[in-house]
Amino acid sequence: MSQEKKISCSSSEKEELQDKQILVNNEFCEENGIGDLTFIVENHKIPVSKTVLCIASPVFRTMLKGHFREKTETEIPLPGKSYESFVEFLRCIYPDKTKKVKEKNVYMLLPLAHEYNVEKMMKRCQKVIMQIIKNRHTRNVEELYRHIRLAELYSIEEMKERCIYLASENTLKQFKAARTMYQISDANYLTIIELALRRKELDKDDEKGLSLIKKESNDFFIDQVTFTLKGKIDMREKASTRCLKSLRLAERFNIQFDKSKLLDTLRHSYNKIKDNEEFDLLPDTIKSALKN
Template identity: 55%
Template sequence: MNMNDEFHKDGKLADATFVVENHKILVSKAVLSVASPVFCAMFEGDFREKTESEIPLPGKNYEDFVEFLRCIYPDKMKVITARNVYMILPLAHEYSVERMMKRCQDVLMRTVRKNYKENVEELYRHIHFSEMYSLEELKEKCIYLASEHTLKQFKTAKEMYQITDASHGKIIELALRRHELNKADEKVFTAKTKLQFYSEEPVQCDLNGKLITNGRRASDVCQALRIIERFKFTTNTSNNIESSLLEKLQILLDKEEDMEEFDLLPESVKAALQNRS
């Protein structure tokens, strides 16, 4: 059996030994008890682990468990990345390491935004993770991203990754709402509207030809941004239009108006807004 003394090389502070697969891992009960209420209960409660010097952990993967410990120990505090997050997340959840769970969710949010927003199967996989490990923010983000895609894609993804009926139903509901907004946008997007967008001072009038005022609703700005994104304006003034609308939307969102339509904006528009912050 192999001995891992990575966490206490001199062995002086080690007062417990985990046995994982064919390895012994020297650890400090105090360090683990501070990080995890589950470890704390294991070492201080009325459990056999309290008095045992060697504690077997059947069913655990050695490499995953060592990586998990590296992210706990203060002298290591290894960074959680897109590479190791899937190793660590199940253990962080099992041992109720709340700060680590938050770090895992932050990494997964960035990973999904960067790599998987166009991949419905991966979005369903991450919804599945979020439901298993109670990552509500990640679940909501993936549900909104998935709703930008098609019914056929939903069905294929659901066959691969089991998510709750509630989450799948929410995706369908949001997809239908996006369809309603698209139909409304098509009615607004007339030849006259195009001329307004291409005019010398396009942001001085809204999509119906009315002057912009401080009271303009966030839903109007969201509609303009959806139309710009959907119909891909590429004139010299298009960037100025979008920039002005994003600036206006930032002001209106501070008042928490029309949050539903903001949530349903294309991810590319929300990313552009976030980059301005």
């Protein structure tokens, strides 16, 4: 049930709120209905507890307990903030509310979690968004660029790196089109291009181990990959290198076969190859399979 009520601003209210009708949200007050600080967001007043804010956020703690003017203020305007987003943020940090970060609210909470340095909320936002990317956006370059931009703004390195690698699996035309929508940094754009070029180099190198038997077949490339997976590659290479090459070729030409032995071989040497460039450049579907 809504805890908001209408009141009229007096002449002592701050200039931007004069002569306006505002709402008061009392859901974050103490049991007696009193808060020791009031935020003014859009056309709303939100009485809150300084104690709760200081426990949840080091930024609020510095603001309200340090040598800043906010320490003695009873009302603090928050211009530029969305009332809906800020209330959702408070509901997530108040111990008697403990609302969870979910797909529905994660994008409105992320900027506030970053601004007020609420570490647990930031981690939860990152986890939820990473799952959204995995479920919906691995092949959507525009969405990947959007999330790279978010990662740049809010310093989420893991998300940025994952989206960069996923984006690099696509084409130059897609890269350019996505950048007209979301202006990611030059450095990250260059990294995507470099990774895409490195993938092409690996593809070319993989082709050296392909058998040329049945060249006249309409299924020429499928025959090549089939022969490669039967062992027509340089056996002097390390086992993990052969597995990586075979998995890349199978994914590239959409060959359906039981990959369990290849994946098991890589799992046994996972700690040795996880920082290897070739492992990083594996298609995302293979990486996911290795983690299962």
